Amino acid sequence: MEPVLQARSLVKRYGRVVAMDHADLELYPGEILAVIGDNGAGKSTLIKALSGAVIPDEGDILLDGKTVNFTSPIQARDAGIETVYQTLAMSPALSIADNMFMGRELRKPGIMGAWLRQLDRKKMEEIARQKLSELGLLTIQNINQAVETLSGGQRQGVAVARAATFGSKVVIMDEPTAALGVKESRRVLDLIMDVRARGLPIVLISHNMPHVFEVADRIHIHRLGRRACVIRPSDFSMSDAVAIMTGAMDPPEDLAA
Numbered sequence: 001m002e003p004v005l006q007a008r009s010l011v012k013r014y015g016r017v018v019a020m021d022h023a024d025l026e027l028y029p030g031e032i033l034a035v036i037g038d039n040g041a042g043k044s045t046l047i048k049a050l051s052g053a054v055i056p057d058e059g060d061i062l063l064d065g066k067t068v069n070f071t072s073p074i075q076a077r078d079a080g081i082e083t084v085y086q087t088l089a090m091s092p093a094l095s096i097a098d099n100m101f102m103g104r105e106l107r108k109p110g111i112m113g114a115w116l117r118q119l120d121r122k123k124m125e126e127i128a129r130q131k132l133s134e135l136g137l138l139t140i141q142n143i144n145q146a147v148e149t150l151s152g153g154q155r156q157g158v159a160v161a162r163a164a165t166f167g168s169k170v171v172i173m174d175e176p177t178a179a180l181g182v183k184e185s186r187r188v189l190d191l192i193m194d195v196r197a198r199g200l201p202i203v204l205i206s207h208n209m210p211h212v213f214e215v216a217d218r219i220h221i222h223r224l225g226r227r228a229c230v231i232r233p234s235d236f237s238m239s240d241a242v243a244i245m246t247g248a249m250d251p252p253e254d255l256a257a
């Protein structure tokens with residue numbers, strides 16, 4: 001099977017700091033690939049390179065087997081890679097529907113849209129409502145509610161729904177449960193599994209081992225700017241994964257990258 005998204009030997013230097021040191025990654029169709037690593041291991045830099053926010057100094061990124069050279073996040077987005085950042089990139093005062101369509105607003109059909117540039121609010125609200133309900137986020141009743149009035153988990157839900165709506169190839173999530181309580185994390189984990197069930201592969205960056213072990217199909221362990229190995233959660237314990245991550249344990253020879 002060909003990876004949907006692949007990084008080959010990516011290098012990124014910031015002065016003397018090597019944030020990526022020949023980093024590889026493969027994401028296969030329909031899977032949740034967790035990326036774990038110690039602070040400063042280079043996870044964010046790798047993910048930013050995949051989502052167009054960082055331009056690598058060396059190496060290749062392939063989407064569906066074809067090399068891509070993203071120079072901005074918009075290009076990655078247009079290619080079908082949606083990223084849910086830790087900061088969520090939302091406008092709190094705007095509504096759920098406005099936030100879902102931010103940057104890709106729908107215009108009214110015909111002259112009203114093309115010439116007068118009028119937005120098709122009704123259509124956007126309808127799609128937003130449909131997407132939220134498809135993902136089981138019906139607790140959010142009012143699509144016109146300002147995002148700032150939502151709980152942390154609901155906001156995360158809207159961000160995931162947005163990514164799932166527009167991501168045609170890949171969804172990347174950076175610490176989606178970091179700021180959430182137990183109940184809200186549960187909902188977001190369920191949501192992540194729903195997105196996978198709908199056929200979209202996911203790259204999930206997380207420090208939360210129980211969450212990673214619960215939802216990931218494979219776990220990419222990043223260390224010192226590169227992939228140390230990839231494990232299956234069923235074959236290893238959480239403490240093994242942490243030991244490999246910190247360097248206390250060598251990655252298994254047959255799995256080492």
Ligand SMILES: Nc1ncnc2c1ncn2[C@@H]1O[C@H](COP(=O)(O)OP(=O)(O)OP(=O)(O)O)[C@@H](O)[C@H]1O
Nearest residue numbers: 014017018019037038039040041042043044045046
């Ligand atoms: N814009 C930048 N300028 C200078 N150094 C940077 C920059 N971005 C990242 N680095 C450095 O590159 C290394 C990798 O950072 P990165 O943020 O990718 O790690 P991380 O694994 O995501 O860490 P964390 O888990 O703490 O978020 C670190 O030493 C960091 O200080």
